[in-house]
Amino acid sequence: MKTSVTAGPHAERLSTLVSNKPAKVDSKTGLELFRDMTLGRRFEDKCAEMYYRGKMFGFVHLYNGQEAISTGVIGAMRRKHDWFCSTYRDHVHALSAGVPAREVMSELFGKETGCSKGRGGSMHLFSKEHHLLGGYAFIGEGIPVALGSAFTSRYKRDAQGDSTSDAVTAAFFGDGTCNNGQFFECLNMAQLWKLPILFVVENNKWAIGMAHDRATSEPEIWRKASAFGMAGEEVDGMDVLAVRGAAERALERARSGEGPTLLECLTYRYRGHSLADPDELRKEEEKQFWAKRDPLKGLESDLIKSGLVSEDQLRMIEKEIDQEVVDAVDFALAAKEPEPSELTRYIWAED
Amino acid sequence: MAGTLLFNALREAIDEEMARDSNVCVMGEDVGQYGGSYKVTKDLYEKYGELRVLDTPIAENSFTGMAVGAAMTGLRPIVEGMNMGFLLLAFNQISNNMGMLRYTSGGNFTIPTVVRGPGGVGRQLGAEHSQRLEAYFHAVPGIKIVACSTPTNAKGLMKAAIRDDNPVLFFEHVLLYNLSEDLPSGDYICALDQADIVREGNDVTILTYSRMRHHCLKAVEKLDSEGVDVELIDLISLKPFDMKTIAASIRKTHRVIIVEECMKTGGIGAELIALITEQCFDELDCPPVRLSSQDIPTPYNGQLENLTIIQPHQIVETAKQMIAKGV
Ligand SMILES: Cc1ncc(C[n+]2csc(CCOP(=O)(O)OP(=O)(O)O)c2C)c(N)n1
Ligand SMILES: [Mg+2]
Numbered sequence: 230m231k232t233s234v235t236a237g238p239h240a241e242r243l244s245t246l247v248s249n250k251p252a253k254v255d256s257k258t259g260l261e262l263f264r265d266m267t268l269g270r271r272f273e274d275k276c277a278e279m280y281y282r283g284k285m286f287g288f289v290h291l292y293n294g295q296e297a298i299s300t301g302v303i304g305a306m307r308r309k310h311d312w313f314c315s316t317y318r319d320h321v322h323a324l325s326a327g328v329p330a331r332e333v334m335s336e337l338f339g340k341e342t343g344c345s346k347g348r349g350g351s352m353h354l355f356s357k358e359h360h361l362l363g364g365y366a367f368i369g370e371g372i373p374v375a376l377g378s379a380f381t382s383r384y385k386r387d388a389q390g391d392s393t394s395d396a397v398t399a400a401f402f403g404d405g406t407c408n409n410g411q412f413f414e415c416l417n418m419a420q421l422w423k424l425p426i427l428f429v430v431e432n433n434k435w436a437i438g439m440a441h442d443r444a445t446s447e448p449e450i451w452r453k454a455s456a457f458g459m460a461g462e463e464v465d466g467m468d469v470l471a472v473r474g475a476a477e478r479a480l481e482r483a484r485s486g487e488g489p490t491l492l493e494c495l496t497y498r499y500r501g502h503s504l505a506d507p508d509e510l511r512k513e514e515e516k517q518f519w520a521k522r523d524p525l526k527g528l529e530s531d532l533i534k535s536g537l538v539s540e541d542q543l544r545m546i547e548k549e550i551d552q553e554v555v556d557a558v559d560f561a562l563a564a565k566e567p568e569p570s571e572l573t574r575y576i577w578a579e580d
Numbered sequence: 581m582a583g584t585l586l587f588n589a590l591r592e593a594i595d596e597e598m599a600r601d602s603n604v605c606v607m608g609e610d611v612g613q614y615g616g617s618y619k620v621t622k623d624l625y626e627k628y629g630e631l632r633v634l635d636t637p638i639a640e641n642s643f644t645g646m647a648v649g650a651a652m653t654g655l656r657p658i659v660e661g662m663n664m665g666f667l668l669l670a671f672n673q674i675s676n677n678m679g680m681l682r683y684t685s686g687g688n689f690t691i692p693t694v695v696r697g698p699g700g701v702g703r704q705l706g707a708e709h710s711q712r713l714e715a716y717f718h719a720v721p722g723i724k725i726v727a728c729s730t731p732t733n734a735k736g737l738m739k740a741a742i743r744d745d746n747p748v749l750f751f752e753h754v755l756l757y758n759l760s761e762d763l764p765s766g767d768y769i770c771a772l773d774q775a776d777i778v779r780e781g782n783d784v785t786i787l788t789y790s791r792m793r794h795h796c797l798k799a800v801e802k803l804d805s806e807g808v809d810v811e812l813i814d815l816i817s818l819k820p821f822d823m824k825t826i827a828a829s830i831r832k833t834h835r836v837i838i839v840e841e842c843m844k845t846g847g848i849g850a851e852l853i854a855l856i857t858e859q860c861f862d863e864l865d866c867p868p869v870r871l872s873s874q875d876i877p878t879p880y881n882g883q884l885e886n887l888t889i890i891q892p893h894q895i896v897e898t899a900k901q902m903i904a905k906g907v
Contacts, residue, residue, distance in 0.1 A: 346686025355685035373642040377649020388631040414642035575687040576722050578745035
């Protein structure tokens with residue numbers, strides 16, 4: 230695709246990417262990726278609808294446009310074995326990690342059946358069962374937690390002698406977060422101790438209203454890895470097969486004891502920062518440019534062109550996903566509120 | 581026998597717990613090869629290796645957060661603040677992720693961590709190295725706060741803190757590391773939530789913690805010689821307070837003085853006095869009194885520093901005045 234000048238330097242980077250190999254997938258995996266991305270997209274669309282209908286509250290940050298990253302990275306990892314750490318923009322990471330849509334939707338409705346028992350909300354999704362270390366509402370604060378989880382993998386292997394300990398942790402965060410100290414501190418420690426971790430930057434160009442190149446002295450975030458002697462890679466974050474390919478390479482490094490990778494995924498969010506954001510700063514040309522690179526459409530065309538799947542199969546998946554999302558809403562609407570008598574439960578480990 | 585120095589009592593506790601449970605590990609600045617800035621982890625690096633006694637870069641917020649992530653995935657980390665004051669840089673991780681995460685996760689995760697290190701006002705260390713973070717952290721939900729004051733309770737409390745499944749902020753005091761005492765033999769534990777009745781008495785209750793326990797002991801001796809019978813209680817647990825023990829004492833003496841090293845405004849005593857007023861108002865014969873440090877950055881000059889924190893003679897005078905009012 231020809232890069233339009235008006236879409237700006239972030240967009241222009243897509244045409245100068247150091248070429249890297251996309252993942253090869255069979256039809257089964259291709260369909261799984263499509264399913265996961267479709268679920269992410271349609272779940273979020275339903276959230277917007279529910280928010281405007283007054284069913285969910287607070288700050289709700291949607292993931293539309295960035296699906297190829299959650300699906301590309303988590304889909305290449307081992308669910309319930311590897312660990313995942315997110316931010317406040319966490320619904321889709323939770324879904325990709327395997328947290329049932331019912332549990333995520335219930336959490337957004339504040340119900341007892343939510344994955345955080347209605348105590349967390351949109352920005353605090355957790356599931357120990359699905360190895361979701363959490364959604365974190367302060368930028369950057371999830372990165373050290375992810376580092377700790379990667380430390381545990383190494384500790385089990387090298388201090389406790391468990392040779393099967395090969396879990397890798399993926400930490401997801403945004404471009405704006407890469408200007409925070411915890412990012413640099415953790416890159417340093419991860420490389421120093423060769424921890425099995427993927428730092429996945431979802432560079433969507435914006436940190437609320439702060440454009441990336443107004444906030445950072447070196448906009449190519451993946452290059453910052455080299456200051457720590459770490460492997461870094463930039464990838465088209467709208468292309469799930471490219472993301473998956475990069476994730477596979479990083480996972481191989483991590484599992485073989487070579488340590489961390491900084492993976493910068495170039496992407497864009499299709500909605501405002503949160504559902505409360507009037508989204509007045511971003512230019513129409515820029516939005517148009519990225520709309521044309523919709524990651525779902527991209528995967529669809531890749532899969533069909535390669536003859537791996539038929540269009541009917543994809544439409545069928547969309548129907549099933551719509552059902553799943555409606556089911557999640559029905560379930561969440563009917564679910565119980567937390568018991569007022571349990572207001573102070575979960576403060577201490579004993580209750 | 582010469583007895584055990586307080587820093588060695590802490591070291592024994594950590595050593596014994598690390599030997600008992602391979603999930604227990606230590607992380608912080610200079611805890612490994614250097615043995616800790618006050619030698620609390622001396623030789624443990626050689627004994628347990630570089631992963632179990634991890635020398636971290638100077639990155640307080642990040643290594644504290646790393647301890648949280650390690651705890652969420654099965655380890656039981658002990659974080660050393662080289663000086664507790666430096667953990668101001670870790671306020672984010674201590675508050676949001678140690679304190680609140682279990683709750684916001686709806687019980688998904690527990691955070692069995694100990695954050696320990698030297699606190700309090702030392703000798704002319706200047707304002708930044710003389711902080712009393714127990715007061716700053718007091719409002720954070722979900723963390724326990726304890727302060728040790730003798731070699732015996734240092735060891736027993738440290739072992740209890742390591743075994744506790746909740747995050748525990750564990751305050752040591754820079755000026756108490758060289759206290760010496762014969763320790764009880766064997767594997768003993770001191771309850772994290774129990775105040776220590778240091779001396780029983782009938783005339784007035786003095787509530788204190790950490791180094792001020794020893795200032796109070798000096799005052800008690802003097803008061804005793806003048807016929808004032810003090811009940812001295814070391815709070816031990818700064819959060820939650822052992823209100824059962826405290827209330828029982830006030831029901832007996834009907835008078836209470838709080839002696840603390842933190843500043844008066846927003847201090848430990850502020851919260852304690854509020855609770856006493858709420859729960860024991862009818863038992864009090866006179867208004868409770870706080871003896872706290874001045875609301876100022878601790879000055880370097882030795883004389884000014886002494887004027888900043890409470891001295892034994894002030895405790896004596898306050899107790900005598902309170903009794904003399906004859907209520
Ligand atoms: C410590 C902290 N400071 C400020 C905020 C407010 N805030 C929320 S999101 C955000 C922008 C983050 O941008 P980026 O890292 O690019 O992630 P994105 O929202 O684009 O996914 C800011 C400033 C916060 N949540 N935490
Ligand atoms: Mg961004």
